[in-house]
Structures are given as structure tokens and as C-alpha cells.
Amino acid sequence: MTITGAHRDAEGTKPRVRGWWERRRSAALDVGLALVSAVECAFEGARFANGAGAPLPLGVLFGVLAGSVLVVRRRWPIAVVLVGIAITPAEMGWLMTLVGLYTLAASEIPKRITATLTSMSLVAMFIVAYVQMAQDVRDAPEDFGDPGAWFVPAMSSFVAVGLSLPPVLFGLYIGARRRLMESLRERADSLEAELSLLADRAEERAEWARTEERTRIAREMHDVVAHRVSLMVVHAAALQAVALKDPPKAVKNAALVGDMGRQALTELREMLGVLRAGEADRPRSAVVPLAAVGVAAAAAAAAAAGSDTDGxxxxxxxxxxxxxxxxxxxxxxxxxxxxxxxxxxxxxxxxxxxxxxxxxxxxxxxxxxxxxxxxxxxxxxxxxxxxxxxxxxxxxxxxxxxxxxxxxxxxxxxxxxxxxxxxxxxxxxxxxxxxxxxxxxxxxxxxx
CATH class of the missing domain: 3.30.565.10 (Histidine kinase-like ATPase, C-terminal domain)
Incomplete structure (x- = not known):
């Protein structure tokens, strides 16, 4: 039996973790990213709570809960991106936003949804960057020299585009590459299955050709031997009956028996000669592909049948x-x-x-x-x-x-x-x- 790529995948796949992870390393990666995001959001939540006059533990807890959402990025990438957009005004969840945009672009979610969420994230980052940069320019104008009116919007746009588009483009590339690999794998599996089917059919055709040839040879042998030997037996019986009574007729019958035997031997030699010629034409050490076995056997049967032209x-x-x-x-x-x-x-x-x-x-x-x-x-x-x-x-x-x-x-x-x-x-x-x-x-x- 031919082993296809599907069988190899089934045999070689590692044990899967319960849930939406296909492999243990995927689960470990998502849990690790969630922990890093939770720590980041915890620090940023503490800073936000300190600036807003809220209790510090409340800001830390909010940051941990928000950052931990990254663990479900494979199952609900839209939810991860929406949470990242929601906490962007608090200057939190930068890692979660980047990873969420990448996961969203690499998934099978419709492109219009990806474009919409990317635009929302881009606008949110632009607003945050604009507000922060405008405040920095206002608080310390000497650090920026004499910036024009274009400086703050341009720099804000640069920051927003630099943080939003790279993960989206990389995710689109990875998603397209993954789909291409899956398509190539499916084609390879389909080709292997088709080759296996062709090999099975070739074996069936070869067996059919061998059966047909054996039947044809048996039929020819039966016709030659049965008729000639039957006549020989009849003449032998007549020879036995008249051997003493009519010697000349006995001699005639004996000659007929000899003629019948020689004719039978001649036809048998011709048939065996055809078979030996077919074997001689076949290379003994040749390695014949399995797909060509049926064609070769059918050609041999046709060649043997073609030898009947001298019959x-x-x-x-x-x-x-x-x-x-x-x-x-x-x-x-x-x-x-x-x-x-x-x-x-x-x-x-x-x-x-x-x-x-x-x-x-x-x-x-x-x-x-x-x-x-x-x-x-x-x-x-x-x-x-x-x-x-x-x-x-x-x-x-x-x-x-x-x-x-x-x-x-x-x-x-x-x-x-x-x-x-x-x-x-x-x-x-x-x-x-x-x-x-x-x-x-x-x-x-x-x-x-």
C-alpha cells in the first residue's frame, strides 16, 4: 500500500493540547506572550493609575487582565485587536496590539474586517502619538528648536504607520505562505493518491493481461492436442482392430497416426517458439516501472495474439x-x-x-x-x-x-x-x- 502525505502527517504529528492549539509549542508561545503582555500592561496600568489619581492596585489588576487577553489570539484575534485599540488611549498594550494585528492579518478572517480594524488601530495610535508629541513640544519647546506646524502631524503619522502596518504586512505574508504550503501539500497528497491508484490499476491490467494470455495459450493447446490426439486414438483403436485381419490397412492407419503425431508436434513447437521468443525479447535485468507493467503485459499479449497470423x-x-x-x-x-x-x-x-x-x-x-x-x-x-x-x-x-x-x-x-x-x-x-x-x-x- 502506498503511504501518502496524509498518513505521514497523521503518524508524525505530536500530541495536541486541548483547546485551539495544534501543538504544545504553540500553546507555550501564546502563554509566554500573554505573560509578557500582562507584565507590560501591569507597569503601564500602574503609571496610568498614578497619573489619573486612581488606586495603584486597580491599575495593575486592570493591566494584568487586559494583557492576558493575548492568550486567546488564535481563537479570537478580533477580540484581541479590539481590546488593544480600547486601551491604546491609556498608552497600554503595545505588544498586544502588534501581535494581535499580525495574528488578525495571518488568519482566515475576511480582508475587509482586517482593513477596518487596522484603520481603527492606526487612528488610535495617531491620536495618542499626536497628543503626546504635542504636549512634549509645548512643555519643552527648546528641545525641538523651531518646529513647524507640520512637524507634530507628520511625526505622529510616522509613528502610527510604523507601529501598525509592519505587523499587518508580515501577517499577510505569513498567511499567504501558509495557504500556499497547504495547497502544495494537498496537491502532493492528491498526486500520491493518484499515483497509487494508477499503480493499482496497472497491476490489475497486468494481471488481466496475464490471465488473458494464459487462457489463450490454454485454448490453443487444447485445440491442438485434443484434435490431433483424438484422431491418433481413433486410428490407434482401428489399427488394433484390423492389425491381424487386414495388415495393409493397419499399415495405412499406422502411417496416419505418425502423420497426426508429427503435425501435433509441429504445432506445439510453433507455439512454444512464440513463447520463448517473447521471453527472449524481454531484458532479464531490466527494472520496469510499476506503472508500465500493465502496458508491457498487454503488449506481450497482443504480440502473442499477433503470432496467430501464421496459423x-x-x-x-x-x-x-x-x-x-x-x-x-x-x-x-x-x-x-x-x-x-x-x-x-x-x-x-x-x-x-x-x-x-x-x-x-x-x-x-x-x-x-x-x-x-x-x-x-x-x-x-x-x-x-x-x-x-x-x-x-x-x-x-x-x-x-x-x-x-x-x-x-x-x-x-x-x-x-x-x-x-x-x-x-x-x-x-x-x-x-x-x-x-x-x-x-x-x-x-x-x-x-
Whole structure:
């Protein structure tokens, strides 16, 4: 299983503190800032109480309570900024105001609210700075020389802007950077998930390609071995029956058995040669990416399927019928329409259907009469193999007890359906069996 960034975050995240802090260090930072702000406001509250004639403990307590509000800056940054603006006229809470403005700008609060509170804080600082500087100029004019009327407003504006805008701009930068990092992290997690999904699909396609190739090879092996060996068994049984009575016929049957065996070996060698060639073309030490496994397997299956171009064709059906006749089967072969060239897969599938149907007759209805029909139509080719009842011809060769694996009809149906054709099989009213298949010779139009 592929480990995504979300899993790593879940595994690597430290224990969280109850409340609105994500990490312990965030809680420690906020508590530390709140303590520093409380101490600052306590001193400033004591000074304000002394200047206003209020009790000193009351000013200290007010300063501690006001400064401690900074501990909730992550949860309620608007409240922190509002408290800072409220106590600005008392010349208190400078640290709280700066940190509150930074937190407000870095949070997800709408920008219009941030702009409004920043403007309010700017005005409050300007007023405080203006009043204080005007009083200093009035109390000690000799320290300032001969300032003009612009001096106090300009310096007050400079102080207000210098204290308000830097934390806001820095907060906006940090907030944008945080959102960018979260977006990049989400994209990375999404990409990892997509790559994991693609890898899983590639594995599924590779497994499907391997399964299809194993099925195709098994089908080819079944068609070759079942038909050739079935004829060999039939001829061997006939050879055993006539060996002493009719030596010339026994010699003929023995020659036919040898021919069948050589043909079977030739077809098996061709199939094994294709498989070995496919293995030889694959680098033994190559490292193939997982995403390319499905494509490579599908290409191998297609290449193996393409090797069927040298296989049997419809023209070989007549020879197939002749072999069954040599084995003692009564076969009538009818061709309708004008023969023409078809795609290699259509030619081979038509041949294999007739071959497997004749093999089934040898196995299950020895001695029955067989009718093989082949029809060439405008956009399709049809074939039908029908046999009578097993005892219609008086029985088959003695001793020809042929086993059956039950895969012949399944293989024929898979072949025909794979080309978009129609396959029907079943018993007849006369007690025989009929196999019919129709293969399209024109590819269907592409959709879209």
C-alpha cells in the first residue's frame, strides 16, 4: 500500500493540547506572550493609575487582565485587536496590539474586517502619538528648536504607520505562505493518491493481461492436442482392430497416426517458439516501472495474439474434414458463397470452431454422420457442424474411449464472442448435436 502525505502527517504529528492549539509549542508561545503582555500592561496600568489619581492596585489588576487577553489570539484575534485599540488611549498594550494585528492579518478572517480594524488601530495610535508629541513640544519647546506646524502631524503619522502596518504586512505574508504550503501539500497528497491508484490499476491490467494470455495459450493447446490426439486414438483403436485381419490397412492407419503425431508436434513447437521468443525479447535485468507493467503485459499479449497470423485458415477446413474421413467418420462438407480473404483472427477462429466440433464428435458420437456447412456472406462468415445420433452409423472404432475435459465448448464460445460473433450449441431433435457460429468480417464502427 502506498503511504501518502496524509498518513505521514497523521503518524508524525505530536500530541495536541486541548483547546485551539495544534501543538504544545504553540500553546507555550501564546502563554509566554500573554505573560509578557500582562507584565507590560501591569507597569503601564500602574503609571496610568498614578497619573489619573486612581488606586495603584486597580491599575495593575486592570493591566494584568487586559494583557492576558493575548492568550486567546488564535481563537479570537478580533477580540484581541479590539481590546488593544480600547486601551491604546491609556498608552497600554503595545505588544498586544502588534501581535494581535499580525495574528488578525495571518488568519482566515475576511480582508475587509482586517482593513477596518487596522484603520481603527492606526487612528488610535495617531491620536495618542499626536497628543503626546504635542504636549512634549509645548512643555519643552527648546528641545525641538523651531518646529513647524507640520512637524507634530507628520511625526505622529510616522509613528502610527510604523507601529501598525509592519505587523499587518508580515501577517499577510505569513498567511499567504501558509495557504500556499497547504495547497502544495494537498496537491502532493492528491498526486500520491493518484499515483497509487494508477499503480493499482496497472497491476490489475497486468494481471488481466496475464490471465488473458494464459487462457489463450490454454485454448490453443487444447485445440491442438485434443484434435490431433483424438484422431491418433481413433486410428490407434482401428489399427488394433484390423492389425491381424487386414495388415495393409493397419499399415495405412499406422502411417496416419505418425502423420497426426508429427503435425501435433509441429504445432506445439510453433507455439512454444512464440513463447520463448517473447521471453527472449524481454531484458532479464531490466527494472520496469510499476506503472508500465500493465502496458508491457498487454503488449506481450497482443504480440502473442499477433503470432496467430501464421496459423490455420478457412482453406484448411477441407483438409480437416479429410482427416476425419480417414479416421472412419462419415462427413459431408458443404460450402455456400464465394470464399474470400478474411482477417487472420477470423480465419483461425472459424478453423478452430470446426476442429473442436469434429473432435467432440470423435469423443462423444463415434460413428455418427456429420454435416459441416460453411457460408460466406456479405459481412460475415458462418459455420455449422451437426452430427446425428451416436449409433446412427453403427458405432465407432472399438477401444476408442476418449476422455473429455469439458472445455471445448467454453473455448469455442470465448473465441467467437471475443470477435463480436454469435455462438450457439445444443442437442438436435434427432438426438444429435449442433454447433453454430457466426463471425463478423467487418469491424464495427467506432463510437464517438
Amino acid at each position: 490455420p485458415c478457412i482453406a484448411d477446413v477441407e483438409g480437416l474434414v479429410g482427416q476425419s474421413r480417414q479416421a472412419g467418420m462419415v462427413v459431408e462438407y458443404l460450402v455456400h458463397g464465394e470464399a474470400r480473404g478474411y482477417a487472420p483472427e477470423v480465419e483461425q477462429t472459424a478453423y478452430r470452431v470446426v476442429q473442436e466440433a469434429l473432435t467432440n464428435v470423435h469423443k462423444h458420437a463415434a460413428g455418427a454422420k456429420v454435416l459441416v456447412r460453411l457460408a460466406h456472406r456479405e459481412e460475415e462468415v458462418a459455420m455449422q457442424v451437426e452430427n446425428g445420433a451416436p449409433d446412427a452409423a453403427g458405432g465407432g472404432a472399438p477401444g476408442a474411449d476418449l476422455p473429455s475435459g469439458g472445455n471445448g465448448l467454453v473455448g469455442m464460445r470465448e473465441r467467437v464472442h471475443g470477435l463480436g460473433g454469435v455462438f450457439v450449441s445444443g442437442t438436435t431433435d434427432a438426438g444429435g448435436f449442433r454447433v453454430s457460429a457466426v463471425l463478423p468480417t467487418v469491424a464495427p464502427p467506432a463510437v464517438g
